[in-house]
Amino acid sequence: MRALLIxxxxxxxGVLATVAVASLVxxxxxxxxxxxxxxxxxxxxxxxxxxxxxxxxxxxxxxxFLAQYWHWVTGVLSGNPGExxxxxxPVTDLIGARLLNTVLLVGYAxxxxxxxxxxxxxxxxxxxRTVDVAITGTTTVLIAAPAFVAAIVLIWVxxxxxxxxxxxxxxxxxxxxxxxLTLPAFALSLSYLAYVTRITRxxxxxxxxxxxxxxxxxxxxxxxxxxxxHVLRNAAPPVLAVSGITVAGLFAGTAVAEQAFGVPGxxxxxxxxxxxxxxxxxxxxxxxxxxxxxxxxxLVDVVNALLDPRLLRAGEAS
Amino acid sequence: xNPTRRTSGARLRRLLxxxxxTLVASLVLVGCNGGGSSDDKAADGxxxxxxxxxxxxxxxxxxxWALPYGEPRxxxxxxxxxxxxxxxxxxxxxxxxxxxxxxxxxxGLATAVTQKDPTTVVISLRDGVTFWDGSEMTAEDxxxxxxxxxxxxxxxxxAHVFFNVxxxxxxxxxxxxxxxxxxxxxxxxxxxxxxxxIVDQAFATKAGPxxxxxxxxxxxxxxxxxxxxxxxxxxxxxxxxxxxxAARKAxxxxxxxVFLSDDSTLTSALLSGEVDGIYGVPLGGLAALRRSDVxxxxxxxxTETYSLGPASDSGPAADPRIRQALxxxxxxxxxxSSVLKGTGRPLKTFTPPLVWSGSPAKEVYDxxxxxLLDTSKADLEAAKKLVAEAAPSRKSLTLAVPxxxxxxxxxxxxxxxxxxxxxxxxxxxxxxxxxxxxxFYDPAARAQFDLVATTGYIEVPGALYxxxxxxxxxxxxxxxxxxxxxVTKNILTATSATDPTASANAFVAxxxxxxxxxxxxxxxxxxxxxxxxxxxxxxxxSFSYISSPWAAQVGKAKS
Numbered sequence: 019m020r021a022l023l024i025x026x027x028x029x030x031x032g033v034l035a036t037v038a039v040a041s042l043v044x045x046x047x048x049x050x051x052x053x054x055x056x057x058x059x060x061x062x063x064x065x066x067x068x069x070x071x072x073x074x075x076x077x078x079x080x081x082x083f084l085a086q087y088w089h090w091v092t093g094v095l096s097g098n099p100g101e102x103x104x105x106x107x108p109v110t111d112l113i114g115a116r117l118l119n120t121v122l123l124v125g126y127a128x129x130x131x132x133x134x135x136x137x138x139x140x141x142x143x144x145x146x147r148t149v150d151v152a153i154t155g156t157t158t159v160l161i162a163a164p165a166f167v168a169a170i171v172l173i174w175v176x177x178x179x180x181x182x183x184x185x186x187x188x189x190x191x192x193x194x195x196x197x198x199l200t201l202p203a204f205a206l207s208l209s210y211l212a213y214v215t216r217i218t219r220x221x222x223x224x225x226x227x228x229x230x231x232x233x234x235x236x237x238x239x240x241x242x243x244x245x246x247x248h249v250l251r252n253a254a255p256p257v258l259a260v261s262g263i264t265v266a267g268l269f270a271g272t273a274v275a276e277q278a279f280g281v282p283g284x285x286x287x288x289x290x291x292x293x294x295x296x297x298x299x300x301x302x303x304x305x306x307x308x309x310x311x312x313x314x315x316x317l318v319d320v321v322n323a324l325l326d327p328r329l330l331r332a333g334e335a336s
Numbered sequence: 337x338n339p340t341r342r343t344s345g346a347r348l349r350r351l352l353x354x355x356x357x358t359l360v361a362s363l364v365l366v367g368c369n370g371g372g373s374s375d376d377k378a379a380d381g382x383x384x385x386x387x388x389x390x391x392x393x394x395x396x397x398x399x400x401w402a403l404p405y406g407e408p409r410x411x412x413x414x415x416x417x418x419x420x421x422x423x424x425x426x427x428x429x430x431x432x433x434x435x436x437x438x439x440x441x442x443x444g445l446a447t448a449v450t451q452k453d454p455t456t457v458v459i460s461l462r463d464g465v466t467f468w469d470g471s472e473m474t475a476e477d478x479x480x481x482x483x484x485x486x487x488x489x490x491x492x493x494x495a496h497v498f499f500n501v502x503x504x505x506x507x508x509x510x511x512x513x514x515x516x517x518x519x520x521x522x523x524x525x526x527x528x529x530x531x532x533x534i535v536d537q538a539f540a541t542k543a544g545p546x547x548x549x550x551x552x553x554x555x556x557x558x559x560x561x562x563x564x565x566x567x568x569x570x571x572x573x574x575x576x577x578x579x580x581x582a583a584r585k586a587x588x589x590x591x592x593x594v595f596l597s598d599d600s601t602l603t604s605a606l607l608s609g610e611v612d613g614i615y616g617v618p619l620g621g622l623a624a625l626r627r628s629d630v631x632x633x634x635x636x637x638x639t640e641t642y643s644l645g646p647a648s649d650s651g652p653a654a655d656p657r658i659r660q661a662l663x664x665x666x667x668x669x670x671x672x673s674s675v676l677k678g679t680g681r682p683l684k685t686f687t688p689p690l691v692w693s694g695s696p697a698k699e700v701y702d703x704x705x706x707x708l709l710d711t712s713k714a715d716l717e718a719a720k721k722l723v724a725e726a727a728p729s730r731k732s733l734t735l736a737v738p739x740x741x742x743x744x745x746x747x748x749x750x751x752x753x754x755x756x757x758x759x760x761x762x763x764x765x766x767x768x769x770x771x772x773x774x775x776f777y778d779p780a781a782r783a784q785f786d787l788v789a790t791t792g793y794i795e796v797p798g799a800l801y802x803x804x805x806x807x808x809x810x811x812x813x814x815x816x817x818x819x820x821x822x823v824t825k826n827i828l829t830a831t832s833a834t835d836p837t838a839s840a841n842a843f844v845a846x847x848x849x850x851x852x853x854x855x856x857x858x859x860x861x862x863x864x865x866x867x868x869x870x871x872x873x874x875x876x877x878s879f880s881y882i883s884s885p886w887a888a889q890v891g892k893a894k895s
Contacts, residue, residue, distance in 0.1 A: 051768070069491045104409050106549050107567065115567045170600050178604045185605040186596055188569065280596045280605075282568030290406060290568075293740075295770045 021330040025323055029316045033309075040308040041094075045087050048297050077103060077298070094302065104296040112287060112299060113306070119188050120272050120283035122195055124310075126203035127210075128265045135211045136257060139218020140250070143226065153215065160212035165271060169205040169278035176201060186280030199281065206275040210264045217260045221253035228252065255326050262318025269310040383678060385863065385877075386634050388437040392874035392891025398590045399872065399890055402602055402614040407568065407595040412548025413533040414484055417493030419882070422530065422795065423615060424571060424593055427586075427887040429535060429556035432459060432478075433528035435884040437636075437876040439797045440694020441528040445473065445557065449527050454519035454832040455502075459527075461510040465580045467536045468561045475506040480537040482514070494531035496812070497523065519832030521839055525798035529883040559586040559888035570594050573887065587874060587891025606631065612872055613890070615881055617865040619677045619743075631869040636877035637690045638864040639794040641683060642675070642747055644735070644787050644857040647775065649817040652733055652760070653786040657726035659854040664719035665754035668712040672860045675746045680862035682712035685851040686806065688861050690879065692799045697840035701799055704844030708851050716757055723758045732761040733786040736775060739766040744789045747859065751789070762787075782815060791862075795882045799843050800831055806855045807846065816855065823849050871895075 074080045077100075078089055093099050099109045142153040163171075177185040189198035225231060226249055234244045273285030280286075284303050291299035323329040401423075408421035416425045432446035448460045465473040482504050485492040500520040507513040514523070526532060539547075539555035546552040550565040557580065560573035571593045575586040594611065596602045603621025605611040607628055617625060617633060626633045644662070646653040653659060668682030685708055692701040733755065737748045748764045755762040765785070767775075774781040775788055782788075794801045805811040807823050826846035833839035864879040874889035875881065 051770075069488050072489065105567075106410070106545065107551065111551075112567055115569075173601060173604045178608050181608060185608050185610050186594070186601055278598050278601055280594065280598070280601060282566075287568060293406075293769070294409070295768070 021327075022323065025330045026320055029319055033312045033316050036312050037305070037309050040312075041091060041305055042087065044301055044304045044308070045090060046083070048301055049083055049086065051295075051297075090301065094305070099302045100298045102291070102296050102299050104291070104294045104299075109299055109302050113284065113302065116283045116287050119195070119199075119281055120269070120276070120285060123199050123202055123206065123272055123275065123281065123283060124265070124268045126196065126199050127207035127268050130203055130207040131211045131214055131264060131268075132261055135214030135261065136218050138211075138215040139220075139257070140222055142215065142219040143222035144245070150219075153219070157212035157215045160208045161216070163209055165205050165209065165274040166278055168208045169202070169275060172201045172205050173279075188281045188283075202275040202279040202281055205278065206268060206271055210268070210271075214257070214261050214264060218253070218257045221256050222249060225249040225252040255322055258318060258322055258325070262315060262322075266311045266314035266318070269307045269314075383635050383863070386636055387878050388636075388876045389632075389634055389866070389868060389873045390893070392587045392872070392889065393894050394892035395587050395589070396872065396890075396892050397588070398592065399588045399612050399887070400592045400594060400610065401887070402596045402605065402611045403593050404597060404599075404602060404614060404616045404618060406597045408571075410548040411554050411562065411565070411571075413481075413530050413535060413554075414490050414492035414494065415548055416530045416533075419616060420595075422882050423887075424573070425530065425533070425554075426558075426881075426883055427560045427573060427591070427885045428554060428558045428562060429533040430558050430885065431528055431530070431532035431883070432534065433524075433532060435528040435796070435880050436694060437878045437880045437884075438694045439637075439639075439690050439692075439878070439880055441525070441797060444528070444532075445478075445534050446527070449524050449532075451521055451524050451834045454521075454834060455516040457514040457516075457524060458507070459512040459514065461512065462580070463510055465557050466578065467539070467555050467557055468576060468578075469536070469539070469555060470578070471536065471538065473534060473536075473557055475508070475510060475512050477537045478512045478534055479504050479506050480540070481534045482512070482532075484535075484540070485531060494526075494529075497526045497531040519828075521831055521833065522798045522800040522804075525796045525801075529796035531796075559584060559885050560591060563590060568595075584885070584888055586888040588887070591887050591890070606867055606869075609869060612869040613875065614867050615864065615875075617867045619679070622677060622679070622865070625867055629870070631867055631872075634866040634868065634877040635679060636864040636866065636879060637693070638861055638879035639688045639690050640791060640862045640864070640879060641686065641688055641793070642671070642680075642744070642789075642791050642859045642862065643686060644747075644751055644789050644859070645813070646816045646855070647736065647782040647785040647788050648779070648815060651786050652726075652728040652730055654816045655726050655728060656853045657722045658728060658760075659857055660852070661719040661722040661726070661758055662751065662755060662760075663711050663854050663857045664715045664722070665758055666751060666857070666859065667714035668859055671747070671750060675743050675750070676860060676862050679865060680860045682710075683858045683861045684708040684710060684712075685847060686856040686858045687799055687802050687847070688794065690861075691794050691797050691801060692840070694797055695799075695836060695840065697836040700837060700840035700844060704840075704847055707848065714754075719758055723760070728760075731759060732763065734763045734765055734784065735787040735789055736772065736785045737764055737766050737789045738772045739768050741791075744791065748789050751787075776812075779815075787857075793879065793882065799840070800827075803827055803843065803846065803850070804831060807850045814855075818850070818853060818855055820849055822846070868893075 078086050101108050102112055138153055142150045173185055176183050183201045184198055187198055189195045231244060231248045234248055272283055273289050276283040276286035277289050284306065288300060288303045403420045403423060405419045408424060409415060410421065411425055411428065413425055413429050416422055430445050432444050432449055433441040434444035436442055445462055445465060446459045447462050450458045452458050459478065461475060461478060467473060484490060485494045486498045486501065500516045500518040502515045502517045504512065504514050534557065536555035543552045548554055550567050553562040559576055559579045561576050563572035563574040565571045573591040575589050579585045596605060599618035599620045602614065602618055603624060606614060606625060607630055609630055622633065646659060648654060672678065672680045672682060684705065689705055692698055695701065735748050735751065737744050752762040752764060804827055805813040807818055807827055808814065809819050823846045826842045830839045830842035830846065833842060864877065866875060866877050868875060871893055872890055873893040874891050876884065876886050
């Protein structure tokens with residue numbers, strides 16, 4: 019137990035350090051971006067110098083970098099990251115209105131990836147050759163299909179031709195939301211799903227070929243028991259690790275799917291804000307996406323450690 | 337409408353607003369393409385231009401409309417200056433004059449806006465108009481709304497329209513008088529657009545900086561009221577049941593705007609009927625939509641243009657001969673068919689004919705335009721001769737393009753190929769919106785570029801929209817320091833003549849001199865492209881939607 023707490027503590031410290039560094043990098047990158055954000059704010063074709071100065075002061079655009087950064091970080095930490103430069107609404111409001119959609123979309127896609135990916139991989143590894151070939155062939159195609167291509171095909175087939183699902187939007191209420199998010203979730207998850215299938219298949223194959231599995235089979239243990247206790251258990255940690263990174267990476271991938279399906283989420287807000295050079299919003303969303311990635315990764319590590327306590331000790335030793 | 341008739345041209349002048357939009361988000365630049373066919377179903381059929389779609393025969397419950405340029409940033413008229421915001425705000429807040437599909441004007445909130453003398457405009461207000469909350473629209477509201485645009489702190493997108501204004505005063509219970517430091521007959525025309533929109537003073541003052549935001553909204557007199565604005569999702573308008581003009585009351589009980597910027601999703605949403613209509617049909621989906629029997633693609637006259645402009649007063653592009661050579665080297669017909677997919681046509685100068693097509697002096701303008709040299713067909717020999725004559729000390733040019741704008745990038749590539757044929761090297765540089773926007777007011781930022789590729793549009797009538805900015809000394813877009821005494825004299829005469837024909841004659845005389853100097857290498861007009869689901873009709877097909885309460889006209893089609 020103590021080992022687990024230390025393990026979690028170390029991971030948490032890692033998360034905090036990563037997010038802190040990321041915040042500096044994100045802020046620095048946008049600070050260094052060319053152009054004058056104040057120009058966008060004042061509008062008009064000949065900005066008034068006084069109006070420009072006022073906006074610069076309001077958004078601290080003229081302060082030294084570290085002062086600006088510090089101002090921003092303290093704002094974010096106190097739960098008030100400021101107002102959108104472009105829309106004039108609090109960033110927390112803009113994000114709040116979209117957070118649920120993105121979380122649902124990532125959750126939905128994760129279920130698809132883990133469910134279909136792991137099952138598909140196991141079936142391919144254990145099944146007949148024809149099944150294996152079919153699954154391997156399908157995943158080859160899917161791995162190569164980026165989300166925006168998948169989106170176009172899915173919309174064409176399932177929304178325009180068959181009219182089973184809506185083309186765009188996020189719906190209202192839980193069931194309607196899930197219904198609206200089905201195509202985006204598939205578009206988002208297909209290539210990841212194929213990847214996880216491949217990894218799972220390979221790991222299960224490796225585990226099957228291990229000496230102790232052959233020995234267990236030779237000793238006359240039931241196949242099902244061998245599979246569960248030796249093969250799958252040994253294949254689980256690497257599959258879990260890969261799945262974890264994949265799922266964590268979904269946060270970054272949502273931009274494409276949300277944009278393609280007109281889903282108001284963090285990803286589409288990020289794209290929109292970046293296009294408008296709404297720095298305040300871009301900074302906060304970027305940070306949130308990084309934090310989402312790191313936190314999910316940490317959770318995967320913890321689950322992995324619970325499954326395989328050796329990892330805890332390894333962590334202690336290093 | 338005869339497809340060969342040219343739109344009257346106020347194009348160049350419109351560059352000002354274009355710039356505005358550019359600054360705002362480069363949204364305008366990012367994608368205005370005109371459309372080009374009427375309701376014929378054959379995708380390869382000839383494009384017919386239509387002024388407006390057949391009038392609606394009845395009311396409908398709801399309409400879903402897509403905004404391809406995304407969510408507007410505000411509903412405040414002072415912050416309205418691009419496709420998305422204009423598409424919505426024109427249906428909420430009304431202008432003093434009403435823009436018609438042929439770009440003529442009719443009385444709006446004012447029964448008349450009269451140019452009494454070169455420096456005085458008298459606005460006579462309509463009696464009995466009420467805001468949505470029931471309060472009466474007064475002369476005070478009008479003075480407040482117009483003056484708002486002059487507040488540097490507010491930084492209204494329409495501020496340039498009020499540059500020459502000296503005072504705005506209430507001169508009667510229903511009368512407001514505007515006085516000018518410098519004559520400016522274009523001002524009256526601008527009152528048919530966003531600059532002439534009237535908002536409720538009490539509401540706007542109370543809302544302060546929150547005016548126009550998703551949580552606060554606006555208070556105006558239009559045929560629709562703000563129903564809801566779900567950030568990132570949609571903006572829903574509701575019919576104003578107490579609208580003052582029974583004849584132009586909204587046909588749809590609710591009008592929902594959704595933000596779909598992905599072209600293929602947009603096309604699918606239109607084909608599936610989930611979205612009923614759109615202005616600015618994506619060129620990629622045009623063929624599929626024209627073939628489909630879900631609805632109809634209409635094409636109309638527009639003031640939207642594509643052009644390359646010189647960015648500085650030194651370097652090769654500052655020499656009119658080099659600009660003329662580039663103009664001659666680019667085949668405008670192939671530009672229209674390749675970049676615009678046939679939904680546009682070559683233009684001779686920066687002011688597109690649609691802007692004067694509603695003018696009483698239309699014939700004068702048309703004759704002036706017709707007399708301009710037609711350079712739509714490439715003439716490489718003549719172009720090479722001009723380059724040899726100019727003998728530029730530097731043969732490499734840099735062209736600035738707003739990043740992410742595919743059609744402008746294609747335009748730039750065409751220009752690059754044309755320049756190469758003349759022995760010039762054209763380097764294309766894509767700039768981010770903030771950087772690109774800076775070009776329009778910072779000479780230092782422009783100094784590193786020779787040319788700028790832009791699209792632009794003019795949202796109000798009037799031939800004098802662009803020209804003064806391009807040809808007068810110190811003009812906002814006079815980046816080459818162009819100066820010609822006869823042009824200056826004629827443009828000043830045109831901007832101060834209260835008689836439309838006298839103004840037109842002076843304008844035409846000036847245009848005859850400055851047009852050959854190619855202060856903009858104007859490539860083409862892109863037609864307005866409208867798609868309507870077959871259950872609906874009534875929307876204007878011309879570009880006039882950009883400044884008129886068009887959504888109120890959309891209703892049930894004859895089945």
